[in-house]
Amino acid sequence: MSDIMTATEGSSPVEGPRYAIGIDLGTTNSVLSYVDLQQPDLLPGEAPAVHILPIPQLVAPGSVEDLPQLPSFQYIAHEAELNEGDLVLPWTNQPAAIVGTIARQLGQKTPMRLVASAKSWLCHGGVDRHAAFLPIGSPEEVSKTSPLQATYQYLCHLRDAWNQAQPEHPFASQAITVTIPASFDPVARELTAEAAGMAGIENLNLLEEPMAAVYSWVQSNGEEWRSQVAVGDVILVVDIGGGTTDLSLVAVAEEDGSLVLNRIAVGEHILLGGDNMDLALAYRVKAKLAAEGKELAGWQIQAITQACRDAKEALLSDNDTEAVPIVVPSRGSKLLGGTLRAELTRQEVSETLVEGFFASVAVDELPRQTRRSALTQRGLPYAQDPAVTRHLAAFLSRQQGANSDAGAEDFDPLAAADPLAGAAAHSFIKPTAILLNGGVLKAPRVVERLQAVINHWLTEADAAPAKLLSGIDLDLAVARGASYFGHVRQGKGVRIRGGLAHAYYVGIESSMPAVPGMEPPLEALCIAPFGMEEGTEAAPESGEFGLVVGEPVHFRFFSSSTRRQDAVGARLESWSDDELVELPEIQVTLPAEEPRAGEVVMVRLVARVTEVGTLALEAVAVDGGAEARTWKVELDVRNTGAASTAE
Amino acid sequence: MELDFNTFSQSPLVVDLLHFLLAGLVVIFAVLWLVARAKMQVLSSAAAAAEQAPKPAPVAPAAAPAPAPLQTAKPDSALQLLALLQHEARFVDFIHEDLAGFADAEIGAVARVVHEGSKKVLHDYFTIAPLRGESEESTITVAAGFDPATVRLTGNVVGQAPFTGTLIHRGWEAQAVKLPRIADGHNTAIIAPAEVEL
Incomplete structure (x- = not known):
């Protein structure tokens, strides 16, 4: 002190x-x-x-x-x-x-x-x-x-x-x-x-956590980081935590003669992580014990899960350990006689984790949606496909266009190499470097497999294999990167440019005669474009709504992680299912002040990305001039009923 | 507790006197007699070191009344360590077991629980390092002015320093002890609560 x-x-x-x-x-x-x-x-x-x-x-x-x-x-x-x-x-x-x-x-x-x-x-x-x-x-x-x-x-x-x-x-x-x-x-x-x-x-x-991991990498490498990547590099950040898998792409570009980093794409929310892997191993051990006629109580499965967590690290390292005993002591004070013993072998861990969660898949495979695995629990929307590699393939394919309009107009080696691959080949964005984060990726065999799968995709597409960036603490990197970011915000060190990783839209029902059996067509109006930076506001030129004073109005709300080209005010009449994702609806209420209830006010929806990094929507009266009245649009509409927790 | 063994080899008079002085200590250590079997060294150094943490030197605390050269360690940290060993390693459960009648394989399975848990406790709450860096069974020289507490000479102990001999055991030193802090009035005598599932 x-x-x-x-x-x-x-x-x-x-x-x-x-x-x-x-x-x-x-x-x-x-x-x-x-x-x-x-x-x-x-x-x-x-x-x-x-x-x-x-x-x-x-x-x-x-x-x-x-x-x-x-x-x-x-x-x-x-x-x-x-x-x-x-x-x-x-x-x-x-x-x-x-x-x-x-x-x-x-x-x-x-x-x-x-x-x-x-x-x-x-x-x-x-x-x-x-x-x-x-x-x-x-x-x-x-x-x-x-x-x-x-x-x-x-x-x-x-x-x-x-x-x-x-x-x-x-x-x-x-x-x-x-x-x-x-x-x-x-x-x-x-x-x-x-x-x-x-x-x-x-x-x-x-x-964002993957960005924090990149900051931590920059911090721990010092000036050295500039020699590890070059202009045109695309860094794939894979962050596998206990409960979630987070994916991002960061492009290395040049600005005023020095290297800059741009976060160009983020993945979907995937509830899949290390906990699923421990649980999968525990169920494997449970099945083995069941085959021996031993039934397990809930607390024993929990203890096995804990034991598997430790065993997996030993079995996934490059050593000669072929099997690790899993011992679950009895709950009572008598240990002998009541203790359960099983074994977890390298083969089993490899089958369950490496093949199950990091399967060698083709880059055009999509995560399976239909089958519900035995690992899901009530309530949270856990990922249905446990293969991280399949989620990764889907992410890279969906973001194939991510780097072309990320400000790297001058020279893009990837785009230059791409056309030769031909239209027949499945196209995806080709990362040139990989940064891994999260406790799961401490296991060398998992890292080897993940790298091998990605590099297989790359070599198939005639691209150079991606190199592995190293030097971060897999457990603490996110926190470390976050405090380093505070230092960077003072204008010191390299800043990763982020901005909105999604474009946002409100849904507008077209007015047309009702046709039986057909929903009225929906148009999507872009209110916040992709890449909008902190502290900026989107100023729409069109898109007026008539709102009734005193009555809450709901809008359908959408986001897209791929439509980079839509400017504010753009209207989409059609889109493919995976382009726009519907979010919970948003709501605006014009309070019935004065004797105006029932009156209709024309407003536009204005989006702002706050300095904090949150998205704020406001309804601004169109004919208000400079002192136009504004009303907050609630993103989080509170249900009046009980929490609708599925199942 | 090593004192007991050493004093047995001396005259009965000394034994009586020492036992008189040690009476208080013995009462407390009776609680720990099971632990003493296997973990004596760890415990006594832990208790001493915890008393005056973070200083690493495993010497008895200061401020003793003049005539009494021996001190009674407070039982709290010893009990705390027992609770940790029980929680992580089922230590008290294991020592209370009668091993007769069980196959070595069964005992071995349980020993893994005890070993892994104890290892975690030692690793998490102590920094333990060997006193000597040389490999055991090698010939080493002990310079003059050495601390007899850290190096014990045995066998043909004659002549003057420097002494040359075979390193039998590297020794261990608790360089740091960091036990959890306990709330005032927390009953440390409860090593593990009874558990009732509803």
């Missing part, structure tokens, strides 16, 4: 944040990193040191430990379950919520009181994300929380941990970056920002 003293006494009475804080708000673990923005003796262009904050958290009743990760779980305890004093944290005797390791521990044995995967629920358009319905499926007696509230509680814990460690530099006044999946829809982004605001964060930025 001595360096802080000298710095504040020093020559810089600069107001503003002292630290850039990066928060990786993960589906299963959260991490907080920070960068000293006033770090002295930093050479020009040199990347600052990134630190990880040890997070004090309860690990058992009455027992507090400092750990680098805060498990993103909340436990709703029964009033008789814990003693007073069991929940003491360094900063409070009575925390508002039980989060972190203790929540996960208690929840393992009492899952109906455990709130998990709040982040996935935050991006689930089928539910009211403000509604308190978690833990899902628990009895009425268990008090419920919402995905938003749970997210807020994790942020509060991180905030309090920071304030305790750095009392002179309060959390609220630091520059804070919270990471989100690249595939988060506008509502999930807004809700994350809302939770951050509730936790007192004023100076907030949202950053």
Whole structure:
């Protein structure tokens, strides 16, 4: 802490944040990193040191430990379950919520009181994300929380941990970056920002996780990164976390003589990750035990899942281990006699994980949609096809045009090489480098397979194999990149240009005579074009709606991750199914002020990408001139009924 | 506890005196007698080190009343370690088992649970390193002024330093101990709560 003293006494009475804080708000673990923005003796262009904050958290009743990760779980305890004093944290005797390791521990044995995967629920358009319905499926007696509230509680814990460690530099006044999946829809982004605001964060930025991984790569390589990639390179970022797989493409371009990075495409929200893999192995072991006539209880499967998690790392490394024993001790105090023993072999792990999740597929294969695997759980829209490689192939194929209009008009080696491949060949965007992130990709055999599959696609298409970029910490890179981003935002270091990774549309029903059996044709009006940057506004020239004052009006809302060419105001009369994805509808209500109820006001929908990184829509009165009245368009329309959790 | 073994070789008078002084210690360590069998070294150094963490030197804490050269370690950190070993490694369960009548294969399966869990506890809460970097069974020289607490001379102990001999065991040192912090009034005597499934 001595360096802080000298710095504040020093020559810089600069107001503003002292630290850039990066928060990786993960589906299963959260991490907080920070960068000293006033770090002295930093050479020009040199990347600052990134630190990880040890997070004090309860690990058992009455027992507090400092750990680098805060498990993103909340436990709703029964009033008789814990003693007073069991929940003491360094900063409070009575925390508002039980989060972190203790929540996960208690929840393992009492899952109906455990709130998990709040982040996935935050991006689930089928539910009211403000509604308190978690833990899902628990009895009425268990008090419920919402995905938003749970997210807020994790942020509060991180905030309090920071304030305790750095009392002179309060959390609220630091520059804070919270990471989100690249595939988060506008509502999930807004809700994350809302939770951050509730936790007192004023100076907030949202950053996509794959971009954070790239920032971490830049930071850890220093100036060296410029020699690892060249103009025209397309970096494929594959981030496989515990619960989600996130894909992005980053192009390397040149601007004013130096290299710049542009994020040119993001993938869909794929609920598929390391947890699915552990579960798949557990079911494999279960089947083996069942063949021996041993039936397993739920808690044993859970214990096997845990054991498989550790075993998989040993079996996927390049060593001679052929089999790892999976031992599940009895729950009672008698260990001998009640202990279950099975074995997981290299062959089985290879079949289940490498072949199951990273199958060698052709680049024109699409994820299977029909068959529901045994791994899905009630509620969340888990990916139905477990093959990451198939999702990857679909992503690369869908984004084949991503690089052509990303500002690289001057020279594009990929486009130049492409026409020779001929129209008969399946076309896809050809990455020249791969950056991997996420704990799953610690396993060398998985990495080998993933690389082999991608390179097979590339060589088939007469492209050079992609090289693997290295040098990031697979567990902490997102958090590290996020705090480094805070440093970059001060104008230091290379910034990855992002902007909207989707174009957004509202649906307009054409007025035409009703035809039985036919829905009225729908037109899509582009209100926010692809690549719109933070802090800009789309000014539509057309697209007027008559809104009735005092009555809520709903619009159908769509997004596209591929239609880069549509400008604001563009009207689409037809589109293919995979071009536009329908989002939950949006709503605008013109409050019935004055004696105007029932009156019709002509408005245009104006989109703005905020500095924070969220999308804001407003209805602006057309004939208002300079002081036109505006009304907020709700992206997150709250259902009046109960949360409609499918199934 | 090594004191016990050493003192047995001396005169009965000394044994009585020492036992008198050790009475308090023995009561507390009775709780730990099972642990002492296998984990004695770890425990005693943990208890001592935890007392005065983060300093690594495994010496008894200061501020002792003048006449008493021995101190009673507080049981909290020892009990805390037992709870951790029980939680992660089912340690207390395992030691309480009667191994007679079970095949080695069965015991082996359980031993994996105990080994993996104990390893996790040692790794997570202690930084343990060998005292000597040389390989065992090699000939090493012990310079003058060495600390007898870190190097024990055995066998033909005659003459003056430097001593030359065979390194039998590299020794272990707990360089850091970082046990979880416990809430005031938390009952550390509960190594594992009874579990009732509803």
